[in-house]
Every structure is written in C-alpha cells, then in structure tokens.
Amino acid sequence: MKHIRNFCIIAHIDHGKSTLADRLLEHTKTISSRDMQAQVLDDMDLEREKGITIKSHAIQIDHVHKGEKYTLNLIDTPGHVDFSYEVSRALAACEGALLLVDASQGIQAQTISNLYLAIENDLEIIPVINKIDMDGAMIPEVTDQIVDLIGCKPEDIILASGKSGIGIDEILEAIIDRIPSPKGNEEAPLQALIFDSVFNSFRGIIVYYRVVNGTIKKGDKVKFVHTSKEYGADEVGILKLGLSPKQEVRAGDVGYIITGIKNAKEVKVGDTITLVSNPTQEAVKGFEDVKPMVFAGIFPVSTDEFEELRDCMEKLQLNDASLSFEPETSQALGFGFRCGFLGMLHMEIIQERLEREFNQTVITTVPNVSFYAYTTREKDVKIIVNNPAQMPDPSRLDRIEEPFIRAQIITLPDYIGNIMTLCLGKRGILINQNYLTPTRVELIFEMPLAEIVFDFYDKLKSSTRGYASFDYQPLDYRESDIAKMDILLNGDKVDALSALIHRSRAQDFGRKLCSKLKELLPSQQFMIAIQAAIGSKIVARETISAQRKDVTAKCYGGDISRKRKLLEKQKEGKKRMRQIGNVEVPQEAFLAVLKLDD
Structure with a gap:
C-alpha cells in the first residue's frame, strides 16, 4: 500500500486541469498515442463543446520512480462553482491535491474556494503554476499570491505547462514524495466509500468506490450499508481509460464493481460497501448531502412521456448525485418534476443532457430559490416554498424569509x-474590500440568492470584460418583502409563468414579462389581455388586438345603419368568443422568461 498515491487536480474554471491530466497520462504512457486526444478524460460531447469539465473522472496511472513501481489514482475535477459538489466527492477519495493556478490570470475566486475544501479534508497541497509558456505569464506575481495564500515556500511551487509538457516530471516526483500513502488495513473488515456511479444499459449500474479498509474480491457477497441490500460481485476492477477487471481490489485503491443492479434507487453516493460474511460495524463517514440552490419545474412536452422522463431522470441522477427531483403537477403543463439544481449552469447542463443522452424534449419553468414562509396562525412553523404554487394565502402570511x-x-x-x-x-x-496584490482586489458582498439566480454571472462578466471571478457560499435566511406575481391571460392564471419576486422589483419585472409575452403569443380573433398581478392588484398590462375580418366589405352604398348593424353583430360574436376562447401558450413563452434582458 505504500506505493499507492490518490490525488486530484483542483483549480478555477479554465486554468488547464484537463490539459495537465492529458500530459500526465501521455507521459506515463497510460494512454497510447493512438487513443490520445485533447481533454481525453472528458468523455461527454457536451464537455468538449463547452471546454469545461462537468463530471469528475478517475483513472489509474502506473509510474516507475527510482526503480520502484507506483500506482497513482488521479481524479480530474470540474472548476465551475455549480459543480463544487463533484469536487467535494473527489476530495473525499484522495490524500493530496494539485492546486493549479494560471500564470496569466493569477488566483481566482474558485481557486480559493476549492483550496479551503481541500484543507478541510486534510489534504496535502502541491501548488503548481500552469501555462508558464504563455506571453502574458506573470510568474513572480503569481508566486507571491500563492505564498500569501497557503504560506508555502516559493521553491515548493512547481512551474509547468499542460500544453507543452514542461514540469511534468517534477509534478510526478512531488506527488510521490509529498503526498502520503493511504492509511488502511487490508486484513480489517471491508469498508469502501461509494463516490460515483454510472448506468450501463447492458450491465446495469457500475459503482465507483474507494476502498478504505479490507479487500474486495470477484465473487464476494457484498452489502450496501445504507440500503441494507445484498449483491454478488460479478466483476471488480480498477479504472483505466475504460474498465480494467481484476481478481481483487485492496485497501487504498479506487475501483469499480458490477453487481447487475438495475434500479437506480438502490445506489446512493456516500454509502459504504461491506462484506456479508465479515461486515464492518460502522459506515465510512461520507460527504454531506447536497443542498440544491435553484429550483425549476421540468415537464415533458407531451404528458404521455411522464414515466419515460422519470426513468431518464433516475438514470441521470446516478451519474449526477447533486440533482434532486420530486413529482409535481401544473394546470398549464400537466405532470412533471420539481428539480433542485446547484446553479443556472447546472440546470442548463441537465436540460441539455436529457435531450442528448435520452432524446427527451422538455419544457423548463421559471427557476427560483427556496423560501421559508410563516403564517399568522403558527408563527414558529416554517413552510418551505419551492415554487409559487406553495405560497400561503397573503391574508394568512405573517412573514417570509429568503436565502x-x-x-x-x-x-x-x-x-x-x-x-x-x-x-x-x-x-x-x-x-x-481588500487588495490581495496591487492589481487584484477582493470584494465580499452579502446578497439574496434570488438576485443572482438569473443573469448575475453574465452581467458580471460583461461589466468587467471577463476580468472578474465569482464564488458563493450559502449563509442564512433573512426576512424579506417577497410577493407572488401571477400572469393572467384573459383573467385566467397561467401557473407556469408565476414567479416569487421582491416587491420593489415586481412592477419592473411584470412590465418586461407582459411586453415579451405580447411579442410571443399568437393573436386570436378576439382581444387578449396580458396582466401581471400581485394578489388582486394589477401591476402591468399589455393588450393583443383581435384579428379583424372586414364584415362591411359587401356593403357598398345604402344606409349607414346597415354597416353599423353588421359591426354590432361582429362585436357580439367577439365577446362570446372571448368567453369560451382559450389562449394557447407556445413553448417559447416559457423560455422567454429565462431570457428577459434588463
């Protein structure tokens, strides 16, 4: 076991984690030159297109150092704040971390946040300055920033370039010399921590784990502690670029197990695997449950596809444990799910993956955060409000708190x-507000989460020309003046367009939404009134005029009363049509709310 090293790569988004991982795999000949491609560990098309890592990826590297053979388990992690849960899972399976900082950009917000996560997990940190061969590299300044941040010596920092392969030998040497080998007992009862799982349509669910104590062999009868279910280990092995079967996986190693599980609910990330014959008395201390930040409804375009969508969501949840969902119904959209996401990018990725991997076309409702409401009758009982429909009646509302x-x-x-x-x-x-260096300033704000959910990140990027990095942690819930805004079409509420919004912003938001809907709704043969209302008070209104048929075309000459009679008759017909007429809301209207420009 003293020849095993488990480590991950952490950094801000776009600082070159996946490229550095490519060079490590290439240098140690883990991957043949024929299989080599850019971002080799990012196996989703979506990751390649966007140039970001969405999932953590584990791979085993064999490396010979001073005549001895070492096994290095590398986990490449995402950098975006929405995927910090993936990072926390990777850290739980490691003893050390490479902290990567871009030489031309310096320390960014996510670098600091990921570093604190690693320190909380007692990991050995190896600082690396990446992209040193770029024209804008500021090596002395970035070195000072890292020394100030983690208090290391300047000579401990490794200079490297993931693109051209500079410093790869030094990184491998530092991993072996500085990162401690895993502590564990191969003779003890089996304890393995599940940190990820994927669904394979031929083999069922493949579970990835890190063995803390004991050994797991092919053919063993294993038990999942959390669900208390027992299975036979049909295949165990380690993770190379694909799955590499072995007879046994020992303490300290990262591996996979196939037991033929078909039901997604039976596998929980953070669970412990043990043997039926010699069970462990205590589960491994896993990582905490994820706290979703943003909630939105996901509905199938046709209600017949509800069950199919449920299957797809369960399979997706296996691969992304930070997704949470529960069934919900809407008058406008039928049956669907209320889903919890870690942020707007996470929501966008889930929607895209449902469409690409499972061919599911879905409608997403307005995203919002979760509020706590208290009624006048029970002032101490908090009601969790995840969507506008759950908001108590305003006459019974005592106060509402927002995150x-x-x-x-x-x-x-x-x-x-x-x-x-x-x-x-x-x-x-x-x-x-404090200056990290003369050219770097750090601003700390306390803000309502509801305000940053929509387009805050995009606005921040455009108002700073991309020179700002942003990271956030949840604080607490505070009392706030939140109101429920309904959209009425001809006096009927469209529940999918309702939103919970701060009263000071409601009028402005209502006006924008009504004028956007006016552009998107098709005109009918009767007049349509689009109104935004808070309770019974209308705060904004737009009107779509009726399509007019020229009923007086056949009257030429004669008395004016003939024309007036025809117009009166048309007016009556339109009034009757308006009472029974339905307004169809196209899918673009639901998406328009997400793209309201200020």
Missing part, C-alpha cells in the same frame, strides 16, 4: 465601480 449568500468577487481595481453598481442594484450589502 442569503456570501459572494466573493476577485477582479482588477478598474472595475470596482461597475461591480458595486451591479451588486448594490441586486440588493447586495458590501461587507469587505
């Missing part, structure tokens, strides 16, 4: 004014 976050923004001093304007406009409170 606040601590936002950390790192930027250049030139853009402080723009960021202040943006954050204060989003009801933010400035808590702290």
